Amino acid sequence: MWRLLWADARRDRRQLLIWLVGIALVVAGSAGAVSSEFSSEQARAGLLAVALATPSLLALRGLPNGSGLGALIFFQIFAFVAVVVGLLNTFLATRHGRADEERGRRELVAAAPLRRTAPVTATLIHGTVLNAVVAAVAAGALIVNGLDAVGAAVTGLAVGVTGFVCLGFGLLVNQLTPTSRAANGIGAAFVGSAYAARAAGDALGSPDLANLSLRSAWPSWISPIGWGEQTLAFSDNRLWPLLPGLGLGAATAAAALLVQSRRDIGASLLPERRGPAASGALRGNLALSWRLQWPSLVGWVVAGALLGLLTGGLATAVADATLGNPQITDVLQSLAPGGGGDITGIFIAALIGLVVILAAAAGMQGVLRLRDEEEEGHAELVLATAVRRSTWLLDAVIVAVVSVLLVLAAVGLTASLSFLLNGDRSHARAAVSQAAAGVPAALVFVGLVALLVTVLPRFAVAFGWGLFGVAVAIGLLGALLRLPAAVRNLSPFSHVPTVPIESWTSTLLLLALTVALTALAVVAVRRRELVI
């Protein structure tokens, strides 16, 4: 089993190193930026007072716990880092779980003289050690910025335990789902809902203006990310809120081991239904692309729709709280770059900005699937028929573009609906326009991965998601980190205009870039051979 663990770790080493360096940079970078920006107690207190009065800001950021420097940093970055580490863990569980099984690698291992549970145990140890390293890296990144070592250690532990919960959950999901795609989807949805639950809990919490802190409402207490927040690192340094996380992680991991010890290889708990004897609508390559994309697209669209509904509700709260408070406007504007317009408009832009990221991810998935198709040998079947190489690529691009449009349409329509229910027609219109304004930024990623899949097939998946991660980090944290404008401008997410749109330059540039990238990909794919 130790050999298995060793092999898993070797297989992952580059990828994990990149994640770790990324986490270290984000933590150290934001700690440094916050330290220099808010060096005075007064500046920090001012920011927190605004935040406490702004539920939507609490929802996006986290749980304020006093005006200490470390506490402010914890408030700003913990939820974001926890999401990243959570995804790292659920992906890891799938990579060494269902994905191995699907491709038949697991069978080779299972035939070796090892306990049936050995692969799961190996992944559990692998992930646990990884979370310990992540915790140490996060704590270290804070300590080198001169922050209190105890608070840094508690922050690290909170991050590590959140990761552990997601690891256990991921291991269990991998036992139950029939495919690795489903496992990754459910894992990401788990992390997303953990973030959303604590967003709701923090937004609805009761502020304590004297201590500049917040008592979260109950939804935060059902979220693993919420438990991490409740450590109140740097102010109270409590460890007991991590206990439910440790318990849940251990329980789900134990359940995964139990299922694994009783389950047939390749089997899932979800029953296999019989399929149709003939293909009804499944004719042609475009239909195939759509068929492969829609199951995961449903998840993206639902996520977009839920965030849209949230927009209307929260935006009203923002408007009430901020009437005549210029400070809040400043803070919100830093969240929606390039923003103008009224406070509700800026808030709409900030929330829909998150959905633009989801839409980009949905689109990228539609194109990057080509690489899976090729590796798994499906592309060979298709390309040996009368399907042109350029058609093969373009059909995936079409499906990806439709995915982007559907996700943004979902958020635009539900947000608009939630404003209409409040009788606010002008913001209902603004929400739809804002969603439309996000389309070009998301489409750029479709063009980007189309080109990557064509010219750098073996690296397309890693490069694509890597660049996406960097663009998201710059887009969400760029203002906070005080990155130079030149760097922030590199991220397409920095170029989503806020309605009413005054300049169309960036929109047109992004669209032109998308077309150019796709055209290059089409030219290149004509002279590209199958890469297996």
Next chain:
Amino acid sequence: MTGIVDAQRLVKTFGRVRALDGLDLFVQEGEVHGFLGPNGAGKSTTIRVLLGLLRPGGGSVSVVGLDPWRDAVEVHREIGYVPGEVALWPNLSGGEVIDLLTSLRGGADRGLRAELLRDFDLDPRRRARAYSKGNRQKVALVAAFARRARLYILDEPTSGLDPLMESVFRRQIERVRAEGATVLLSSHILSEVEQLCDRITIVRAGVAVETGTLAAMRHLTRTSFRVQTAATAERIADLPGVHDVRRESELLTFDVDTECLAPVLREVALSGVTGLSVAPPSLEDLFLRHYGDSGRPRSRTRV
């Protein structure tokens, strides 16, 4: 003479691996052509070049008179293909895969599809994930045969099939042959090749080392003798074309090149023979000779 497949001096390298090293392959319209060679010889690579899935690094290819790299789509319209490793979409049912793949080539022949499903005893409603290896292979075979093609390219098509299904497969080959189609069949199963193929090409290390009809190839092999005799072996061993002479008390065994048989028979007759068995040249010997040879293949023979 033009062939439906004509590849000359094909070269294909993957990084530092030279998968094809000047390979020639010629298939005549209407024949069933066997394509043999040890593992890693370059059969699948050649087939992918013929389909325009890979671009050759050197040499020339024409398939149905066209360049498969440039005119891939036109070439593919004429071809039914079964890949060496059949990977199906796990969520689609067998029936969906068959219809999808045939629709991409222009649509299945309904009658043929139903007949094939019946003959191959395939349940089209199972999800591909739930099929056994042999059943996945059958899905690919039905998809290839359910639409008539001018050329069938089959890469180890019977791997995983049980003997009964192998005979169903052979009947399909006979059917398409009767209909005038051409088949390029890569295989490791000698009996299958012997039964089905008009001509064969043997590849080794990316080079075609033999090509021709089976009958002609038999001449290249050796006849093995087992002779009961008290006489010494030297006179026989000294004759030209005699190889691997061994003696176990009364039993003398040796192999003889086909063209040198007559003088050897004369010598055996004179040696006071008390028992004799002569085995005809076997295909297996031929293949083993090519498969097992160490080092670079010898000069190419065209028969």
